[in-house]
Amino acid sequence: MAAYDLYVVTDSEVGLGRSHLEQASLAVAGGADVVQLRDKGMGTAALLEEARAIRAVTEDAGARLIVNDRLDVALAAGADGVHLGQDDLPVEEARLLAPPGFIIGVSVGTIAEARAAVDGGADYLALSPTFSTGTKADAGPGHGLAALREIKSAVAVPLLGIGGIGPENVAEVIAAGADGVAVVSAVVGQEDAVRAARRMKTLITAAKADMLVASGRLMPDPVQP
Numbered sequence: 022m023a024a025y026d027l028y029v030v031t032d033s034e035v036g037l038g039r040s041h042l043e044q045a046s047l048a049v050a051g052g053a054d055v056v057q058l059r060d061k062g063m064g065t066a067a068l069l070e071e072a073r074a075i076r077a078v079t080e081d082a083g084a085r086l087i088v089n090d091r092l093d094v095a096l097a098a099g100a101d102g103v104h105l106g107q108d109d110l111p112v113e114e115a116r117l118l119a120p121p122g123f124i125i126g127v128s129v130g131t132i133a134e135a136r137a138a139v140d141g142g143a144d145y146l147a148l149s150p151t152f153s154t155g156t157k158a159d160a161g162p163g164h165g166l167a168a169l170r171e172i173k174s175a176v177a178v179p180l181l182g183i184g185g186i187g188p189e190n191v192a193e194v195i196a197a198g199a200d201g202v203a204v205v206s207a208v209v210g211q212e213d214a215v216r217a218a219r220r221m222k223t224l225i226t227a228a229k230a231d232m233l234v235a236s237g238r239l240m241p242d243p244v245q246p
């Protein structure tokens with residue numbers, strides 16, 4: 022199954038003046054598994070050009086590229102997938118247009134939305150938002166970790182947390198059952214975005230190892246004498 026551990030979303034406002042391509046390059050240098058190109062204001066031709074440039078960078082790094090909202094741009098750029106919200110192109114329609122293996126992610130806030138998205142062909146879900154965030158003005162209040170646990174137990178596809186997640190709370194999001202976290206400010210909003218991504222990745226890996234130990238599927242490291 023594809024790794025979604027650290028999923029970095031680019032943002033022209035939060036990204037400290039860096040282009041989407043620069044943000045993507047820093048994110049993968051820090052170990053991001055997935056980069057999402059997200060821009061609400063760019064024209065289609067410019068977005069496609071940016072997506073193609075990022076495609077080269079993610080491919081070199083062995084990371085995946087997801088384009089937000091725009092299935093057409095994702096397909097034209099040779100991206101790995103598209104991310105769709107509840108008001109975007111319905112996942113069933115996208116699935117009909119997408120080639121085999123193309124990744125479709127869907128934002129959900131309830132178990133009903135999660136089940137509908139999976140039935141429609143979603144490859145992964147994001148609990149949107151997990152905590153409140155200042156990065157997306159219309160995100161609304163956070164659904165919290167109880168909702169994350171409930172949705173995780175109701176579906177069989179990877180579930181990500183998004184919204185208000187950073188080094189201070191990523192471990193609890195993973196411990197609640199998230200397969201990964203999608204972040205903006207915790208990586209692209211940081212002066213040293215490579216270091217920030219590395220730190221997030223280390224925390225995610227450690228939280229997943231803790232869960233395996235707790236479940237008895239991994240032996241803890243021996244204590245050194």
Ligand SMILES: Cc1ncc(COP(=O)(O)OP(=O)(O)O)c(N)n1
Binds near residue numbers: 057089105
């Ligand atoms: C990984 C991920 N999760 C959620 C979203 C939000 O999607 P949406 O609700 O369609 O809102 P916009 O991002 O389009 O404003 C996302 N982009 N990525």
Ligand SMILES: Cc1nc(C(=O)O)sc1CCOP(=O)(O)O
Binds near residue numbers: 151155204
């Ligand atoms: C792009 C996006 N979508 C969200 C959703 O809830 O659907 S929250 C969000 C931005 C998340 O930014 P930060 O990591 O800085 O909180």
Ligand SMILES: [Mg+2]
Binds near residue numbers: 089090109
């Ligand atoms: Mg959208």
